[in-house]
Amino acid sequence: MVRRRVRIMRAAVALLLLSVAAMVMWPSRPAAPALTMNVAPVAALPAAPAAWTGDDTGCVVPDPTGTGGCVAGSTAWMIDQLRSGFGELPTTCWSEHAWNPASDHPAGLGCDFFFGATGEFPTGAELSLGWTVAEWLRVHAADLRVSYVIWQGRIWTHDRAVEGWRPYTGGGVYDAQDATGGHYDHIHVSLRG
Template identity: 50%
Template sequence: MSTITRSGRVGVAVFLCAVFSLRADRSVPAGPPRTTSLAPPAAFTGTGTGCRVPDPSGTGGCVTPAMAWTIAEVRATTGATPGACWDRHAWNPRSDHPAGRACDYTIGRIGRFPGPRTVARGWKLAVWLRANNEALHVNYVIFQGRIWSREHDAEGWRAYQGAGVYNVLDVSGGHWDHLHVSTVD
């Protein structure tokens, strides 16, 4: 990735090397696969909005009906359960967590960069959520320093900038150790 010149200077990819050298396995993370082999979910046909369904992740808070459906479909398809959904997120006034429209799925262990196999499993879920965004009412997904959103679908997985709140070089701030999914309603 970076090269050392005859003068001993490091080449231009120093920033990227610094980011990826934070990873425990010292490898450049693989990007998302283009397709998923997971079965498509049943489409959410419910109505109503608002945080009114008890949060199944056990926070004592609530989630929207669409998020509750997404959680159930993720569990039925992959067996995965969210680590956390509802949260005050006082440090981020634009967060979807207090509105019950967001859940985080831990990939490996919180606070640690996951290895390649674990990252591949995370990408499998992320790509499935994107591929089924209409059926599940998914608005955006953040994982491994990248974001996909309905609004910018044509751009694919873009570099995540932290929304002006998070340090993307941090293992949790950059969503390296967990996958974030938000629904429209």
């Protein structure tokens, strides 16, 4: 009877040690923040951008974010206007996006603006700045030709503007709970040409 209890205790201790070792060796990734439909308060937005008055150009302008690709004229204009209001932000636009053929990046109509470390959930000033940029893009969508904005697990679309920010599901391509897939670490903006 005593031997049996000793074996059970040893097995329990071994199981506990294995569980602790597994947590140390394979820590779980941080969970996405709880999604509410309330956006973070934005104190004040920078000045309104000048409106894009050009034509649809296609992907003909060298990408000003240094990817070596191209962007549409309206995309280059939006980046210039955003930099005028917010300064330089870590940004990428053109990308092949082979894993997502429906992406606007290869057409030069999509850009990503990063806040904090890639793959991490921003907090504090980085999160606040992200919300300010996202709201600036939303408020000035008509002048900037914005089609949609994704940020913090939410999506806002020009053609459904009255619905405000809605939950973002990843579109069947991205893990919406992941910092990058859910667009928690960066804003994605797509333009209408």
